[in-house]
Amino acid sequence: MVDSIGPNHSNKQRGLRSSPYTNYAAAAVSGEEEGALKEQERLLPIANVGRIMKQILPPNAKISKEAKETMQECVSEFISFVTGEASDKCHREKRKTVNGDDICWALGSLGFDDYGDSLKRYLVRYRETEGERVANQNKAAAAAEAETRAGGVSPLHFGFDLMEKRRIN
């Protein structure tokens, strides 16, 4: 019995790993559909965007699909624009990783001062909570380590997990 793996895998895979091979696989995918999939990858989901728009408007307001699509495009452009500015700063300062402070700085630099200010506070709270979470994980890891020492599970396992969670490469 042979499992089908690799390029002939089902279309469900496409959502998980957007490698060129999964797209190439399904013979039914036309050029147009493929273009649409790539399009979706560079935009935030219309449902999420539409929801945020709706929440800020009066209850009887209606939003055309085109307006939501335009907003999707604008948000992606916003992300690129701000990221570019933040990335330039990192480059000038010879740093490799774009972090939250860089984003806040870039927002201020590009005229989005209000965003920058309230986001700095958001970031401080996030880091505090993250610090608590990591401290709790360390406690749990230490307890687990004591327990599993006899069982031969490597205590380093938790250490690597934490590193993985802190950094997206």
Add this chain to the structure above:
Amino acid sequence: MRQPGAYSNLLSGGKMGPHSLPLARIKKIMKKSGEDVKMISGEAPIVFSKACELFIEELTKRAWAMTLQRKTRTMHKEDVAAAVMETDIFDFLVGLVSHTPNPSATLES
């Protein structure tokens, strides 16, 4: 992908709500913005998810003002375009709203 799950658990614990925008997608868009963008800290997409919310809210409010000027209750893409033209900090969007191809015209949803 565990990363977004880890953050939601953290944040739904009280002070901060879950994110309304997918972190993985934000990260993808960030990476596409330039060759130089290689390493992104875990917190950057989280900051962006909030920033994008604020951005959408501001642009939507301004677009709505245009809609009201047309004495109607349905926002159209022209209202968004008009709001962009009117606002200095949205100058980077001028090219985009002047000739955005309409995806729904070219393919069936």
